[in-house]
Amino acid sequence: MSTTLHLHPPFRAEHLGSLKRPAKLLEKRSAFDKKLVSAEELTEVEDEAIKAIVEMQREVGIKSITDGEFRRHMFFDGFFNNLDGMEHISEVPPHMFMEYVPDYVAFKKLNFKGADSYICKEKLKRTKPFYVPQFEQLKALTKPEEHAHLKLTLCAPEWYHLRHGDYAYDKNVYKNDEEYFADIAIAYQEEIKALYDAGCRNIQFDDPLLAYFCADSMIKGMEERGIDHEALLDTYIKTYNDCLKGRPEDLTVGLHLCRGNFRGGMHFSEGGYDRIAIKLFTQINVDTYYLEYDTERAGTFEPLRHLPRYKSVVLGLITSKFPKLEDPEELKTKIKSAAEVIANGTEKRTVEEALNQICISPQCGFASHADGNPVTEEDVVKKLSLVVKVAKEVWPLDA
Template sequence: MSASTLKLNPPFRAEHIGSLKRPLKLLQKRKELDDGKCTVEELRVVEDEAIRTIVQMQREVGIKSITDGEFRRHMFYDGVFDNLEGMKHVQPVPPEMFMDYVPDVAAFKKLDFKGADTYICVSKLKRTKPFYVPQYEALKALTTPEEHKNIKITMAAPEWFHLRHGEYAYPKDVYNNDEEYFADIATAYQAEIQDLYAAGCRNIQIDDPLLAYFCAESMIKGMEERGVDHEALLDTYIRAYNNCLKNRPADMNVGLHLCRGNFRNGMHFSEGGYDRIAIKLFKEINVDCYYLEYDTPRAGTFEPLKHLPPNKAVVLGLISTKFPTLEDVDDLVKRIHNAANIIASGEPKRSVEAALNQICISPQCGFASHSEGNLVDEDAMRAKLALVTRTAKAVWGDN
């Protein structure tokens, strides 16, 4: 760890994951760009207007970790591999290049997504331009100087295309093995984090549903049938994470978000509690906090939280972004205290008060992992985020 003591500012007691519902005007203008009917500059004007509005909404509901809602992206994982030299955009994708054991791949194949696209490594990977620095700088320009330290940038997971493409992830005449492949990816992430820090960013969140897939029995079974060593692969990804975060500044907060899918109409891709990966997740990956899906039984119980070290925080994703129905505050407060009791019982043991100090609350995922979003309109989104802050105040007061 880059810090020996718990850091809770950021993250804040009331958090949100990053992506927010895009207004119709923005979606229409982006379609115009795709259709060649407007310029990038014209789209930027509409993006800025939409981001100003969504930032003000975050202020009004009491969310302090400000994001741009990912309004400048189509998908939550945009930014890294589409800007990394050595990656090639492929569409359509030969079916054999997708690993069927990956839960979302299996789901998309059932939906017959013939127009699927992807990025494949074709030559040595190199960061020749920034990934997210322009988005951070643009958000700085739309916020006050006092808010700049609170801006959160969400980032793609370093293993995003590796897991879904398996043996097709890179040519064997380019990289001899996974260690060489991820070494170059780590170099790119290190440079990006340093440049974000130099620009003033102090809070990043890596979005990684793939790690949660290692909790799914369906993927484990599929890997074993294909002869993939899932334990060794998880270890490879953990090493990749730690290399990506190597030498990061001590006051750069890094969070890791895990969920089980958040596609159209509230569709999820996998199930299974964190028990299978908890020890490695909490004790071996060098991040400061974990944003964990916990809005439905498919994420399992709080028991894995007993492995959370005293110097790390967990942001409990107790509120659903998939459906507009509001959760009950009293029930949310009860669940938070239940989680604190389990954390307190872990090793090393700690007081319930200390364990409670390690907890924050958020929705379980973003409101728009892809640009179209879910079955939650802007009013319902506001109500959900207001519920996050109301619950946080009920547990921790106004701090």
């Protein structure tokens, strides 16, 4: 991997993909799910909503434009539901969920029943595009000069594996994790190439599961079941690197970690990045990290001392869970503190050099699921405007 510093992502002010869906879109999708309207009718409303959200991003100054994930029910839609060999299970038996996974623990407390999921039942193969249509549709609704900076979010490759453990795939199809993830990696390689050929130059993996490895509760639960969590994390890291084999030099690849962003601003896990920092920053072949940092549950900036010179970090200092606006001066103080930690880290550098590796964003998207967080569309505009305002004051020459 190149050790030349490129600022990834290319802009100081970023956002994390999902945006607040308008009521009209939610109503139309609900009607579509009930088979009351056609796919064409839904697409027409999606297009209208995406045009509006693209214009909002332009107006506030966000340049790495997304479609707000308006064509998805959930942020992780797109990959496994389109992958041959995966079978949709409408009501998964409780024993097929790993009880130590933080989101499952939370759902049990909420008395969620009949959760659906996907299990591998046959050999996995990509026989149709996953995200390319979404990217092409976004291109069609944006200006040619914006196309190089359009950002598309992707599902984490280990998404269903951590959730289901030994039940993630049929042992008559794959005898071990190595075989299972090998075919997943091939599918990602093919999709990433297709996205690149379509003109995509900026992708972001959304992966709250890696942050779960920072949670003492999950580590304790895995150890009680005799699961080697270090080896499993290594498997996931290898999978990421296999997925990205052969990717072009000018394709920006980001990795977003958070601790849950569910209804009512609910989170699933807690714990700083310290436990996984060295592996996260030095072993995964991505360009930039979008990290949750809006509350104390994400820990301190200390893990950033392991950030290499040739990578960047996007500090998620602005919460997307609630409408209250952060104080700009406090945000700037935090950015400086993070730069000082990076500067005095494993690879020494000046504070100015470290500051050049930092961008800012909300801690997560505003609507990881269709319902979204308890914020209004107006709140989203205020939050993103704050991101841009602070970025321009900290980096006046290139924000």
